[in-house]
Amino acid sequence: MSITEYDPWERYIVAYDSRKVEQIQVREHIDGVDLVETVTVRPLRVWEKTDDGLVELHGEDAQQAMTDFWAQGDHQNNINGENSR
Known part of the structure; x- marks a missing residue:
C-alpha cells in the first residue's frame, strides 16, 4: 500500500465551494x-x-473523509507541539 492510502492529507482534497450560502439565525x-x-x-x-x-x-x-482529514491535522499539530489543547 502506498502512503496515500494511510495519509488523509495525501488521499483527499478538501476545499471551499465557490457558492456562498446565506443563513438566517435568530438568537x-x-x-x-x-x-x-x-x-x-x-x-x-x-x-x-x-x-x-x-x-x-x-x-x-464525504463526512468520513472530512473526519479523517481533520483528525490527521489535529494529530500532526500534537506531534509538532503546535496544538495548545
Whole structure:
C-alpha cells in the first residue's frame, strides 16, 4: 500500500465551494431581545485522489473523509507541539 492510502492529507482534497450560502439565525440577546443575524458560509467539498483522477465524495463518504482529514491535522499539530489543547 502506498502512503496515500494511510495519509488523509495525501488521499483527499478538501476545499471551499465557490457558492456562498446565506443563513438566517435568530438568537436571544442578554437583555431578552431577539437578534436576527445573517451568516454567509461557503460549503466544503471533498474529492478523493484515485489512479484515474479526482472523484467527488458525497454523503457519508464525504463526512468520513472530512473526519479523517481533520483528525490527521489535529494529530500532526500534537506531534509538532503546535496544538495548545
